[in-house]
Amino acid sequence: MTDEELKAEVTAWLAANWRGAPQRTERFGPDPRAEWLAKVRDAGWAAPRWPKEWYGRGLSDAQARIVESCFAEAKAPGTGQDRSNLWANTALAHATETFKRQIVPQLLAGEVGMCLLYSEPGAGSDLAAIRTRADKVEGGWRVTGQKVWTSGAHIADYGMLIARTDWSVPKHRGISFFFMPMRQKGVDVRPLRQITDETHFNEVFIDDAFIPEENLLGNLGGGWGVLQTALAYERSVMGDAARGARSGAKEAHGDAALLELAREAGKLSDPLVRQDVAQVIAWRMLNSLNTRRAKAELKQGTSSSIMSLGKLAMSRILHEEGRVRTELLGPESLLQGPDHPRAEDANFLSLNAYFTSIGGGTDQIQRNIIGERVLDLPREPEVDRDVAFSAVVAGR
Amino acid sequence: MTRAQRRPWERDACMTQVMTHEERTALRDSVRRLLADRCAETDVRRVMASDTGHDDALWRELAGLGVAGMLVSEDNGGSGLGPVELELVMEEFGAALSSAPMISTAMAAMLLDGARAQALAAGELIVAVAPLGVHDWTGQSDVRVAGGRAEGVARFVPDGQIADLVLLAGDDGVYAVARDAFSATSLPVFDRTRRLADLHIDGPVERICDGSRVAGALAVGLLALAGDQAGGARRVLEFTVDYARERRQFGRAIGSFQAIKHMAADLLLEAESATSAARNAAEQLAGDAADRDGALALAAFACADAYVRCAKDGVQMHGGIAFTWEHPAHLYLRRARSGAQLFGDSRHWRERFIQALEAQS
Numbered sequence: 001m002t003d004e005e006l007k008a009e010v011t012a013w014l015a016a017n018w019r020g021a022p023q024r025t026e027r028f029g030p031d032p033r034a035e036w037l038a039k040v041r042d043a044g045w046a047a048p049r050w051p052k053e054w055y056g057r058g059l060s061d062a063q064a065r066i067v068e069s070c071f072a073e074a075k076a077p078g079t080g081q082d083r084s085n086l087w088a089n090t091a092l093a094h095a096t097e098t099f100k101r102q103i104v105p106q107l108l109a110g111e112v113g114m115c116l117l118y119s120e121p122g123a124g125s126d127l128a129a130i131r132t133r134a135d136k137v138e139g140g141w142r143v144t145g146q147k148v149w150t151s152g153a154h155i156a157d158y159g160m161l162i163a164r165t166d167w168s169v170p171k172h173r174g175i176s177f178f179f180m181p182m183r184q185k186g187v188d189v190r191p192l193r194q195i196t197d198e199t200h201f202n203e204v205f206i207d208d209a210f211i212p213e214e215n216l217l218g219n220l221g222g223g224w225g226v227l228q229t230a231l232a233y234e235r236s237v238m239g240d241a242a243r244g245a246r247s248g249a250k251e252a253h254g255d256a257a258l259l260e261l262a263r264e265a266g267k268l269s270d271p272l273v274r275q276d277v278a279q280v281i282a283w284r285m286l287n288s289l290n291t292r293r294a295k296a297e298l299k300q301g302t303s304s305s306i307m308s309l310g311k312l313a314m315s316r317i318l319h320e321e322g323r324v325r326t327e328l329l330g331p332e333s334l335l336q337g338p339d340h341p342r343a344e345d346a347n348f349l350s351l352n353a354y355f356t357s358i359g360g361g362t363d364q365i366q367r368n369i370i371g372e373r374v375l376d377l378p379r380e381p382e383v384d385r386d387v388a389f390s391a392v393v394a395g396r
Numbered sequence: 397m398t399r400a401q402r403r404p405w406e407r408d409a410c411m412t413q414v415m416t417h418e419e420r421t422a423l424r425d426s427v428r429r430l431l432a433d434r435c436a437e438t439d440v441r442r443v444m445a446s447d448t449g450h451d452d453a454l455w456r457e458l459a460g461l462g463v464a465g466m467l468v469s470e471d472n473g474g475s476g477l478g479p480v481e482l483e484l485v486m487e488e489f490g491a492a493l494s495s496a497p498m499i500s501t502a503m504a505a506m507l508l509d510g511a512r513a514q515a516l517a518a519g520e521l522i523v524a525v526a527p528l529g530v531h532d533w534t535g536q537s538d539v540r541v542a543g544g545r546a547e548g549v550a551r552f553v554p555d556g557q558i559a560d561l562v563l564l565a566g567d568d569g570v571y572a573v574a575r576d577a578f579s580a581t582s583l584p585v586f587d588r589t590r591r592l593a594d595l596h597i598d599g600p601v602e603r604i605c606d607g608s609r610v611a612g613a614l615a616v617g618l619l620a621l622a623g624d625q626a627g628g629a630r631r632v633l634e635f636t637v638d639y640a641r642e643r644r645q646f647g648r649a650i651g652s653f654q655a656i657k658h659m660a661a662d663l664l665l666e667a668e669s670a671t672s673a674a675r676n677a678a679e680q681l682a683g684d685a686a687d688r689d690g691a692l693a694l695a696a697f698a699c700a701d702a703y704v705r706c707a708k709d710g711v712q713m714h715g716g717i718a719f720t721w722e723h724p725a726h727l728y729l730r731r732a733r734s735g736a737q738l739f740g741d742s743r744h745w746r747e748r749f750i751q752a753l754e755a756q757s
């Protein structure tokens with residue numbers, strides 16, 4: 001198929017089918033656009049780079065971009081999930097055949113709510129130090145432990161869980177990766193109030209919960225490797241975009257909005273403001289140029305450490321945009337609430353920037369990763385790296 | 397120097413209390429103890445959630461310690477102290493996130509005399525000060541005073557929601573507005589420890605002094621805020637460093653990682669610089685030094701910026717735990733952000749700083 005034929009086909013399909021869909025405001029939980037997304041999936045546009053048997057069309061990256069640009073032009077969501085859908089990509093790359101058949105289509109249509117059961121009270125940056133255990137039983141595993149900061153757990157059907165299945169080997173080697181059903185006895189989700197005054201994240205207490213055999217991803221004890229794929233996708237998503245407003249509306253931030261705010265505030269002719277606004281917009285632009293270049297080099301099912309740059313860049317962008325917006329508003333930024341939407345946005349952005357600079361691995365950890373994996377600098381010495389985890393636990 | 401241009405602590409040199417270092421330390425310690433007892437984090441959160449954002453019982457106790465009347469002369473029932481003591485006490489208020497109306501009270505002490513000054517010192521009269529005209533840092537207040545009446549709106553007035561009396565402070569004079577001549581709209585503020593109100597004024601006013609005292613009142617307000625910021629910055633750094641010592645990841649304290657250690661060292665530089673700037677401004681103000689404007693402007697932006705940076709990086713250095721409402725770090729971040737706007741932002745004060753330098757050279 002030539003590029004022109006492809007373009008004509010996508011455009012015609014969109015013209016025949018796209019009638020608009022509700023806005024998605026939550027990153028987690030079932031997607032309100034599920035009906036539309038199912039249509040996109042069934043037509044093969046959800047993940048066009050994927051093979052036909054997996055709802056794709058086996059397109060090259062260049063042709064998949066044509067599909068994406070047609071969708072973007074029509075302002076229709078749903079394509080490009082072969083790059084952006086963390087859950088579906090992880091499942092496709094590592095899930096068992098049986099489980100993949102069930103979950104991948106649901107994930108592409110956003111029919112199931114998902115969450116990430118990684119962090120624990122004692123294992124944040126040092127994620128390999130998790131103590132949640134999964135013990136083999138007839139037909140699956142029994143899980144006990146505690147997770148924390150779990151975004152979306154309260155509305156999730158499955159959690160991507162890392163748990164320890166072998167305590168006799170060093171910490172990175174005894175971990176396995178599962179899709180754990182969330183709606184069962186033994187999974188207790190308790191909301192945590194955030195500094196933004198929202199409750200998107202939770203504590204999850206797991207007490208003898210069950211995971212069926214086929215929900216294991218990758219090899220038993222190979223969870224750390226699966227996690228690297230999943231983290232790379234997560235960080236790449238976080239490097240691409242972030243909630244700029246409490247409403248989650250994309251229009252509330254971004255270049256045009258910042259420029260407009262400066263104009264509204266009557267400060268667009270102030271040379272210092274011009275410099276500040278230009279810098280934020282430039283950082284955003286440079287970041288998307290970087291990620292575009294990095295993604296073109298990324299093959300399906302592999303992880304690219306270059307993508308870690310995007311998240312670090314986005315963290316700087318968000319914190320700085322929060323500062324500039326606050327400066328633009330002046331005294332108005334002292335306020336909050338629905339009657340003061342501009343102030344609400346500036347304050348929300350300034351706080352929620354930590355979602356990106358702490359969540360998904362802190363900026364400090366990102367810098368370590370970039371230094372060690374991308375720049376090949378010597379590793380930070382790690383005292384418990386080669387010690388059996390049971391000995392680490394006993395030693396504490 | 398004419399009488400009106402002098403600060404109250406200079407009105408009558410023999411009446412001004414000069415505290416020894418030990419006395420100052422004792423004053424600071426008694427305020428610190430009272431706040432530790434009555435303005436602990438749970439109290440701060442209780443007051444944050446209250447309608448008025450004010451703890452009147454604590455305010456009266458502070459008044460009993462002589463804090464409300466610090467800058468009120470002894471003949472008016474005050475302690476007759478000066479900027480140095482005010483700054484020191486404000487560091488404690490800032491560290492404890494106190495919502496006591498101390499900045500407003502210190503400013504009012506510069507403008508009131510007689511019975512009103514007495515009631516202020518006793519903690520019985522809460523007075524809000526609304527700077528107008530050239531002093532209006534909000535750029536949004538609009539109050540017209542003519543023929544013994546005032547009408548209009550004064551915006552973002554600290555403690556306006558609990559004020560018994562409002563002082564309109566403009567270049568052409570200071571006017572007292574009694575409780576029945578204004579109504580206050582409490583604002584939905586981002587920092588719930590520092591309440592602000594829009595004051596709708598319509599009624600008779602009483603001229604209480606000429607405009608020459610206003611600069612002194614504003615200077616005191618700015619100084620009090622700088623002290624609050626320096627104290628807040630130091631407290632955030634303190635509990636952040638404590639956490640970095642305790643929290644372990646990768647088998648070691650996170651403070652052993654240079655990323656954290658270096659941030660902490662940078663924040664110490666910020667917090668100490670803020671403290672130096674605030675204390676220097678207090679001394680310059682007390683001594684009525686020629687470059688006091690420069691010293692005040694310096695304190696205004698150095699303290700505001702240092703506090704924002706300490707509170708911001710403090711959250712980052714804690715990781716996920718500081719993203720929770722239950723953790724105090726965000727309360728400091730909110731307070732740092734509100735202080736950075738109050739009385740003008742850092743860009744304004746950097747500009748005033750260089751103007752002061754130009755005027756000197």
Ligand SMILES: Cc1cc2nc3c(=O)[nH]c(=O)nc-3n(C[C@H](O)[C@H](O)[C@H](O)COP(=O)(O)OP(=O)(O)OC[C@H]3O[C@@H](n4cnc5c(N)ncnc54)[C@H](O)[C@@H]3O)c2cc1C
Pocket residue numbers: 115116117118119120121123124125126148149150151152201354355358359360361362363364365368643645646650653654655656712713714715716717719
């Ligand atoms: C809004 C939000 C949403 C989140 N959502 C999820 C979720 O859905 N699922 C999930 O599993 N987790 C989630 N997290 C958790 C997040 O991944 C962790 O908070 C993060 O990895 C840091 O771990 P920690 O909070 O334990 O901090 P710690 O690891 O204790 O870090 C504390 C400080 O030490 C620093 N530090 C630690 N180790 C090093 C080092 N080696 N070198 C230099 N500095 C270091 C950190 O940078 C940080 O500043 C979320 C967090 C936030 C804030």
